[in-house]
Amino acid sequence: MIELSTILLSNKHRAPVYARAMRAVVVYESLWGNTAAVGAAIAAGLGEGARVLSTAQATAAEIADADLIVAGGPVFAFRLSAESTREGIRQQPGPGAPPPDLSHPALRTWLDALPAGTAWFAAFDTQIRGPFGQGAPTIAKALAAKGYRQAAEPQGFVVEGKYGPLLPGELERAQRWGRQLGRVVAQGTGGNG
Ligand SMILES: Cc1cc2nc3c(=O)[nH]c(=O)nc-3n(C[C@H](O)[C@H](O)[C@H](O)COP(=O)(O)O)c2cc1C
Numbered sequence: 001m002i003e004l005s006t007i008l009l010s011n012k013h014r015a016p017v018y019a020r021a022m023r024a025v026v027v028y029e030s031l032w033g034n035t036a037a038v039g040a041a042i043a044a045g046l047g048e049g050a051r052v053l054s055t056a057q058a059t060a061a062e063i064a065d066a067d068l069i070v071a072g073g074p075v076f077a078f079r080l081s082a083e084s085t086r087e088g089i090r091q092q093p094g095p096g097a098p099p100p101d102l103s104h105p106a107l108r109t110w111l112d113a114l115p116a117g118t119a120w121f122a123a124f125d126t127q128i129r130g131p132f133g134q135g136a137p138t139i140a141k142a143l144a145a146k147g148y149r150q151a152a153e154p155q156g157f158v159v160e161g162k163y164g165p166l167l168p169g170e171l172e173r174a175q176r177w178g179r180q181l182g183r184v185v186a187q188g189t190g191g192n193g
Pocket of ligand 1: 164
């Protein structure tokens with residue numbers, strides 16, 4: 001039976017549009033706040049109703065009804081953050097390091113526990129500009145392997161130094177990307193850019 005709330009309105013002249021507000025969840029891992037800030041900006045672009053949740057808050061129940069999951073994490077040691085790199089950071093924070101927030105699990109751990117699904121997804125990371133590794137493609141691969149459908153190419157957002165802050169303009173770019181994702185998913189078309 002078709003659930004009323006999920007009926008799509010369409011005719012032959014228009015792309016299908018959701019009859020109700022799209023449910024989007026932005027899930028992040030963030031030790032120093034940069035990825036969380038990008039996540040909040042993406043949610044602002046997605047618009048009303050988009051929720052921003054840490055990996056601890058984004059329980060299976062919280063994301064069960066999502067049309068779109070946007071997942072992001074930081075690049076450490078040339079790859080997506082992992083429990084091992086976080087443990088290294090916990091044991092030996094660099095000299096002058098601001099205290100890291102290790103209260104929520106690594107995004108990799110969250111992805112491992114994520115049930116299979118068919119919602120749309122988009123992946124992002126935060127990183128230093130240059131050939132210092134990426135995390136977003138790893139996130140995208142994990143979500144695609146669980147059946148989720150990619151709404152846009154993975155995106156990297158750039159910080160100025162090891163602990164941030166984000167480069168000027170990155171939060172605005174994140175918000176624009178969120179707006180674009182919202183359009184892609186509302187039209188139900190998917191996309192690659
Ligand atoms: C210990 C450490 C290692 C890092 N390694 C990399 C790296 O290999 N490549 C990179 O692009 N950025 C690296 N960075 C920069 C982080 O990816 C960047 O600061 C990120 O935005 C942190 O995200 P968060 O504030 O959400 O925790 C590193 C930062 C730290 C503190």
